[in-house]
Amino acid sequence: MKSITIKDVAKNSKVSATTVSRVIHGNSKVSPKVREKVLETIKSLNYFPNENARAIVNKRTNVIGLVLTDISNPFYPTLLRGIENTINKSNFSMILCNTDENPTKEERFLRILLEKRIDGLIIVPTGPDISFLKTFEARNIPIVCVDRVVRNVETDSVVVDNFHGAFIATEKLIQSSHQRIAIIGGNKNIFTIGERFRGYTEALDTHGIVTNQDYIKMGGFTIEDYEQDTLNVFSLATPPTAVFSAGNLSTIGIYIALNKMKKKIPRDVSIVGFDDLVWVEALTPPLTAISQPIYQIGATSAQLLLQRMLHEGPSEKQNIMLSTSLVIRESC
Amino acid sequence: MKSITIKDVAKNSKVSATTVSRVIHGNSKVSPKVREKVLETIKSLNYFPNENARAIVNKRTNVIGLVLTDISNPFYPTLLRGIENTINKSNFSMILCNTDENPTKEERFLRILLEKRIDGLIIVPTGPDISFLKTFEARNIPIVCVDRVVRNVETDSVVVDNFHGAFIATEKLIQSSHQRIAIIGGNKNIFTIGERFRGYTEALDTHGIVTNQDYIKMGGFTIEDYEQDTLNVFSLATPPTAVFSAGNLSTIGIYIALNKMKKKIPRDVSIVGFDDLVWVEALTPPLTAISQPIYQIGATSAQLLLQRMLHEGPSEKQNIMLSTSLVIRESC
DNA sequence: TTGTAAGCGTTATCAG
DNA sequence: CTGATAACGCTTACAA
Numbered sequence: 001m002k003s004i005t006i007k008d009v010a011k012n013s014k015v016s017a018t019t020v021s022r023v024i025h026g027n028s029k030v031s032p033k034v035r036e037k038v039l040e041t042i043k044s045l046n047y048f049p050n051e052n053a054r055a056i057v058n059k060r061t062n063v064i065g066l067v068l069t070d071i072s073n074p075f076y077p078t079l080l081r082g083i084e085n086t087i088n089k090s091n092f093s094m095i096l097c098n099t100d101e102n103p104t105k106e107e108r109f110l111r112i113l114l115e116k117r118i119d120g121l122i123i124v125p126t127g128p129d130i131s132f133l134k135t136f137e138a139r140n141i142p143i144v145c146v147d148r149v150v151r152n153v154e155t156d157s158v159v160v161d162n163f164h165g166a167f168i169a170t171e172k173l174i175q176s177s178h179q180r181i182a183i184i185g186g187n188k189n190i191f192t193i194g195e196r197f198r199g200y201t202e203a204l205d206t207h208g209i210v211t212n213q214d215y216i217k218m219g220g221f222t223i224e225d226y227e228q229d230t231l232n233v234f235s236l237a238t239p240p241t242a243v244f245s246a247g248n249l250s251t252i253g254i255y256i257a258l259n260k261m262k263k264k265i266p267r268d269v270s271i272v273g274f275d276d277l278v279w280v281e282a283l284t285p286p287l288t289a290i291s292q293p294i295y296q297i298g299a300t301s302a303q304l305l306l307q308r309m310l311h312e313g314p315s316e317k318q319n320i321m322l323s324t325s326l327v328i329r330e331s332c
Numbered sequence: 333m334k335s336i337t338i339k340d341v342a343k344n345s346k347v348s349a350t351t352v353s354r355v356i357h358g359n360s361k362v363s364p365k366v367r368e369k370v371l372e373t374i375k376s377l378n379y380f381p382n383e384n385a386r387a388i389v390n391k392r393t394n395v396i397g398l399v400l401t402d403i404s405n406p407f408y409p410t411l412l413r414g415i416e417n418t419i420n421k422s423n424f425s426m427i428l429c430n431t432d433e434n435p436t437k438e439e440r441f442l443r444i445l446l447e448k449r450i451d452g453l454i455i456v457p458t459g460p461d462i463s464f465l466k467t468f469e470a471r472n473i474p475i476v477c478v479d480r481v482v483r484n485v486e487t488d489s490v491v492v493d494n495f496h497g498a499f500i501a502t503e504k505l506i507q508s509s510h511q512r513i514a515i516i517g518g519n520k521n522i523f524t525i526g527e528r529f530r531g532y533t534e535a536l537d538t539h540g541i542v543t544n545q546d547y548i549k550m551g552g553f554t555i556e557d558y559e560q561d562t563l564n565v566f567s568l569a570t571p572p573t574a575v576f577s578a579g580n581l582s583t584i585g586i587y588i589a590l591n592k593m594k595k596k597i598p599r600d601v602s603i604v605g606f607d608d609l610v611w612v613e614a615l616t617p618p619l620t621a622i623s624q625p626i627y628q629i630g631a632t633s634a635q636l637l638l639q640r641m642l643h644e645g646p647s648e649k650q651n652i653m654l655s656t657s658l659v660i661r662e663s664c
Numbered sequence: 665t666t667g668t669a670a671g672c673g674t675t676a677t678c679a680g
Numbered sequence: 681c682t683g684a685t686a687a688c689g690c691t692t693a694c695a696a
Contacts, residue, residue, distance in 0.1 A: 003391070003471070005673055016683045021675060029681060046467060051447040052387040053673035057688045059335075061384065063427070063448075071412055077404040084430060093444060095395070096428045098416060112425060115383040116395075135378060139335070223610060255614035278555060282587035284616035337689055348667045353691060363665060385689035389672045 004047050012041040024049060055117065064305065065113035067097045067106065067123040068146075074248050074277050075294060079146065082298020083122060090306055092119070099126050101190070107132050114141075120305045125150045128191070142308030144301045148191035149319070156308065158301040158320045162192045162274075165290040165324035166199025169272040170244050172288070174207050176270055176332055178242035182215035182233045184226055184254060185246025185274075193218070196246045196274060215240050226253025234261060234269070242332070245273035248280075255283055270332040285330035292324050336379050344373040356381060387449065396637065397445035399429045399438065399455040400478075406580055406609050407626060411478065414630020415454060422638055424451070431458050433522075439464050446473075452637045457482045460523070474640030476633045480523040481651070488640065490633040490652045494524045494606075497622040497656035498531025501604040502576050504620070506539050508602055508664055510574035514547035514565050516558055516586060517578025517606075525550070528578045528606060547572050558585025566593060566601070574664070577605035580612075587615055602664040617662035624656050 006024075010017040015034060022028040023038045030038075041047075055061040064087060068076055084094060095118065097109040103126045110132045113121065120142045123130075129152045136143055137153045145157040173181050181204065188194045197218060204211050214236055217229035230253060233240060245251040251273040255265075263269050265285055273280065276291035300320060307313035338356075342349040347366055354360040355370045362370075373379075387393040396419060400408055416426060427450065429441040435458045442464045445453065452474045455462075461484045468475055469485045477489040505513050513536065520526045529550060536543050546568055549561035562585060565572060577583040583605040587597075595601050597617055605612065608623035632652060639645035 003673090006675095007673080017673090018675080018683055018685095019681090022682090025675095031681060034681085046470070048443070048447050048467075050388065050449060050673050051444075052384045052393065052449055053688090054675075055384040055688095056382065056388065056673085056690090057675045059688080071403065072409040074406070074409075077406075077409060080403055080428075081430065084428075091444075093427050093429070093448070095425050096412075096416075097425070098413065111380070112383075112423075115380050116425070117382060117384055135380075138378070249610075252611050252614045255616075256618075259614070259616060259618070278581075279584050279611045282584045282591075283614060284587075284591060286588075286591070335689090338691095339689080349690075350667060350692085351665085354666090357691095361665060366665080382689055385672090386691080387672095388674085388689085389691050391672085 003050075004045050006047075006049065009038065009041055009045055009047050012045060013038045059117075061117050061119055062091055063093050063095060063116065063118050064120045064122060064309075065097065065109075065116075065118045066094050067099060067109055067113070067121065069101050069124055069126065070098050071096065075275060075292075078294040079298040082295040082300075083302040084298075086299045086302035087306065090310075092306075092309075099124075101126050103127060103130075106130065110136070114139075120144070120309045122146055122301050122305055124148055127189075128152070142305055144305045144308075146297060146301045154317050156301075156304040156318045156320075158297050158304065158322065160192075160292045160297060160322050160324055162195035162324075163199040163202070165274060165292070166196035166244065166246065167203045168324075168326050169274065169290050170200045170203035171207070172272055172326060172328075172332060173242045173244060173270055174203065174209070176242070178240075178270060179209055180212070180215065180238070180240040180242070181209070182217065182240035182243040183246055184217045184220065184229050184233070184243055184250045186218065186220055186250070188218050193246055200244055200246070212240075218246070220250060220253070223249055223253045223256070226250040227257045228253075230254045230257035231261070234258075234263065240269075242270040242272075245271060248273070248275040248277055251275070251280065251287060251289075265331050272326075272332050276327050281329070283331070288329045288332040289327050290324050291327045293322050297322060335382075336377050338379075338381070341370065341373055341377060341379050344377060345370045391449075393449050393451055394423055395425050395427060395448065395450050396452045396454060396641075397429065397441075397448075397450045398426050399431060399441055399445070399453065401433050401456055401458065402430050403428065407479075407607060407624075410626040411630040414627040414632075415634040416630075418631045418634035419638065422642075424638075424641075431456075433458050435459060435462075438462065442468070446471075452476070452641045454478055454633050454637055456480055459521075460484075474637055476637045476640075478629060478633045486649050488633075488636040488650045488652075490629050490636065490654065492524075492624045492629060492654050492656055494527035494656075495531040495534070497606060497624070498528035498576065498578065499535045500656075500658050501606065501622050502532045502535035503539070504604055504658060504660075504664060505574045505576060505602055506535065506541070508574070510572075510602060511541055512544070512547065512570065512572040512574070513541070514549065514572035514575040515578055516549045516552065516561050516565070516575055516582045518550065518552055518582070520550050525578055532576055532578070544572075550578070552582060552585070555581055555585045555588070558582040559589045560585075562586045562589035563593070566590075566595065572601075574602040574604075577603060580605070580607040580609055583607070583612065583619060583621075597663050604658075604664050608659050613661070615663070620661045620664040621659050622656050623659045625654050629654060 280287035608621040612619035
């Protein structure tokens with residue numbers, strides 16, 4: 001099954017491969033007649049240039065890698081669209097990899113991406129030290145960290161002010177005169193979650209509320225975990241009167257548990273959640289939530305990456321922090 | 333900035349490039365000593381083979397294309413994971429493209445994927461006639477259609493029994509002694525939605541209920557559309573007593589609208605929805621829903637594609653239809 | 665077991 | 681404006 005190459009087009013058009021190549025990208029001068037003819041046979045032969053061959057001579061693949069933890073987390077699809085819509089304008093494609101927070105998987109993916117010679121990388125790193133990124137750096141392949149940062153190599157980055165978001169979320173609860181405020185969320189070792197936990201603690205501190213260790217349920221992973229955490233914390237002798245949900249999955253678990261316990265929101269329990277996703281408005285009552293500019297996070301990181309890949313923009317690394325806002329609904 | 337190539341490794345190991353090549357994929361015989369030496373210098377030079385160069389000689393990229401409408405639709409992330417986890421085992425990577433139901437975008441992506449010489453394609457086609465797929469077919473690039481099918485080329489496919497799912501959903505409502513049943517959903521021209529609409533109609537027919545055109549709100553696109561549709565249909569002089577939500581976005585709109593109208597579910601209105609996503613259980617009350625084996629749809633299509641790419645399995649195209657099930661909760 | 669040389673599909677250089 | 685020719689990084693006969 002011989003594939004049609006530029007030579008076939010050349011032969012059929014009675015010109016050289018060079019000429020065909022020229023009409024294809026259209027930079028160089030080619031006589032109108034010849035161009036016409038070539039275009040014609042390209043069509044008739046149904047010829048499509050081989051990007052891999054191109055890549056090897058141009059040292060450029062027009063592909064970027066997107067490495068994130070799990071596209072199933074409702075945060076990511078919007079992020080991805082922000083990235084994709086931005087890079088598409090410059091004709092880049094994207095290879096997607098899900099690490100599931102597993103550094104081994106992550107390294108394997110990075111290796112594959114490197115071998116495919118991607119032009120740039122956008123990554124939500126599993127941890128603060130990704131040694132393989134050194135290899136990218138050494139080859140001058142631009143890296144943008146999103147949502148989390150890395151400390152062993154200097155990269156551009158786009159994150160959100162998780163600390164402040166959590167702070168105002170917790171403060172909102174305090175201002176609604178709550179004193180016994182629980183926090184339910186995932187693993188604190190994850191950068192964003194750690195920041196949110198800090199924000200929660202700081203808000204309590206600022207308002208002179210002593211943190212009750214029993215009200216801290218950090219370390220869940222699945223919705224079921226969060227559901228159980230909620231059940232547990234509200235079964236305490238002195239249960240909290242409010243809860244800050246540090247992530248979107250925990251919000252689901254909390255609502256499920258509270259529904260099962262027949263607790264009315266906000267009468268019995270107030271809630272503020274992190275992440276304002278489409279379905280939180282369908283909850284009863286609609287969730288008061290911290291909203292992140294998710295799409296924009298994606299678009300911004302893609303812009304940063306494009307700048308680097310096209311060698312535009314400043315040479316110093318940029319570290320952008322976008323801000324969050326509180327969307328008040330009826331759960332608090 | 334010269335990149336390190338196989339020749340550098342060869343030179344530094346005092347062997348030929350051929351030998352290096354051999355130790356890299358490990359098929360051919362190489363003396364242990366030489367192998368050792370080569371491996372060593374590969375490490376010390378931090379050499380990584382160039383997959384593009386490889387691709388051009390092997391006529392194989394180890395990349396597949398995944399073309400879907402919009403990863404933001406909560407149906408897709410799970411589908412994607414089913415695909416990814418399956419192809420990763422065979423060391424394939426995936427380029428993701430979102431068409432937004434736009435045939436022009438779709439064609440552009442397909443062209444790009446073709447030029448990148450992907451080994452296989454998984455696609456949720458925007459419509460029933462995607463002419464560009466002919467080009468893939470002509471080049472023997474395997475295609476698997478997911479969730480929807482195409483009629484102008486023969487492909488493997490994996491779909492779900494949308495008709496039957498909608499049928500039993502509607503029937504469930506009827507069996508709860510509803511007669512005035514509305515349907516709210518997206519554009520009927522989309523294969524899956526059309527099938528669901530058929531299922532709804534057929535169920536009514538079967539049970540001798542005449543369909544009331546006023547109860548049919550098909551054509552929404554955004555959550556706001558569905559919210560408005562709900563508002564409208566329940567403002568009718570003789571409003572329905574139940575509603576079948578033909579998609580997950582419509583479910584969100586319906587709950588929002590019903591909440592606003594202070595309608596109690598299921599006391600005032602019963603609901604059955606299509607798609608059993610994680611958050612439907614957090615709704616009040618939890619949604620009775622048609623569940624699709626989303627992950628499995630993905631995994632199955634990836635398996636089909638792998639078979640073709642590795643030239644295993646039967647030569648006749650396979651058209652697989654997976655079944656749905658009704659998950660009963662409290663909204664009906 | 666190892667190496668030489670040709671070839672994969674492009675593009676860039678340099679003459680003409 | 682057009683065409684040889686070399687080069688990109690790798691693999692695979694074919695020889696040795």
